[in-house]
Amino acid sequence: MSVSGFEAEPKGGLLLVGLGLRQELEGLTAVAARLAAAEGASLRQLARAKDPDASLAVLRAEDSAPWLAALPLDPGLPLARGGSWAEALGAWRQPCLLVVRGDQMATGLPAAGGALLERWRVPLMGLVQVGGNWQPLKRRRDGLPWVGWLPESGKENEEAAAAMAALQQVLRGRWRVLKAA
Numbered sequence: 736m737s738v739s740g741f742e743a744e745p746k747g748g749l750l751l752v753g754l755g756l757r758q759e760l761e762g763l764t765a766v767a768a769r770l771a772a773a774e775g776a777s778l779r780q781l782a783r784a785k786d787p788d789a790s791l792a793v794l795r796a797e798d799s800a801p802w803l804a805a806l807p808l809d810p811g812l813p814l815a816r817g818g819s820w821a822e823a824l825g826a827w828r829q830p831c832l833l834v835v836r837g838d839q840m841a842t843g844l845p846a847a848g849g850a851l852l853e854r855w856r857v858p859l860m861g862l863v864q865v866g867g868n869w870q871p872l873k874r875r876r877d878g879l880p881w882v883g884w885l886p887e888s889g890k891e892n893e894e895a896a897a898a899m900a901a902l903q904q905v906l907r908g909r910w911r912v913l914k915a916a
Contacts, residue, residue: 748779748794748802749860749910750824752810753834754848763805765888766834766865770906771803773899779804785814787823811851825855830913832860832882832906837867849879858916860909863902882906 751767753760771778779802781790794804810820810831824831831852835845845862852859861882864874869884883902886895 747830748776748804750794750829750831751803751805751834752820752824752831752848752852753806753836754809754811754839754844755836757808759836760805760807760809762836762865762888763807763834766863766885767803767805769885769888769899770902773903774801774803776801776803778802781806784808786816787814787818787820787827791823791827791829811848819855821851821855821857824852824857828856828858830858830860830910833862835862835864837864837887840864840867845879846877858913860906860913869898880909882909 749770751763751770753763768778770776777800779794779797781804782793783790784807794802806820808820810824813819823829833845833848833852835848839845849859849862859880861880863882864884866885866887874881882905883898885898885902886892
């Protein structure tokens with residue numbers, strides 16, 4: 736995802752999505768900021784979260800520099816006009832990273848979120864766990880496209896740096912695969 740590794744087609748970027756209520760999704764922007772800082776990409780904000788088409792058009796129209804942004808609501812929620820963000824993300828072929836909180840790991844949300852995005856043909860870079868206890872053997876067994884783990888924000892140490900480096904490496908590989916598809 737670095738400027739050298741995170742270059743998609745012109746006007747491309749990565750949208751971070753999560754599952755749950757609005758207050759449960761507040762950490763997405765912090766995760767996007769951490770990834771953007773690590774990669775030298777710009778951090779963008781969605782201007783109109785209730786209008787996916789307008790929001791995605793603005794994100795893609797600004798410039799061709801690599802960017803990251805966070806969707807501040809669950810992509811599966813129905814919109815007032817009909818449809819959902821997940822449907823729009825698939826229609827726009829917007830690459831996404833599904834962020835799962837550590838406390839959601841004991842639920843079916845990771846699998847449900849992956850299935851939702853797959854249903855609408857959203858280019859899914861994978862899932863990343865933020866916080867909680869990372870259990871790589873369990874993650875391999877669940878059959879979901881995990882890209883890695885990050886500790887909670889503010890817990891910067893050697894383990895956090897190693898986790899970020901591993902996540903960046905996997906995301907770069909996934910970006911190349913999506914770009915080629």
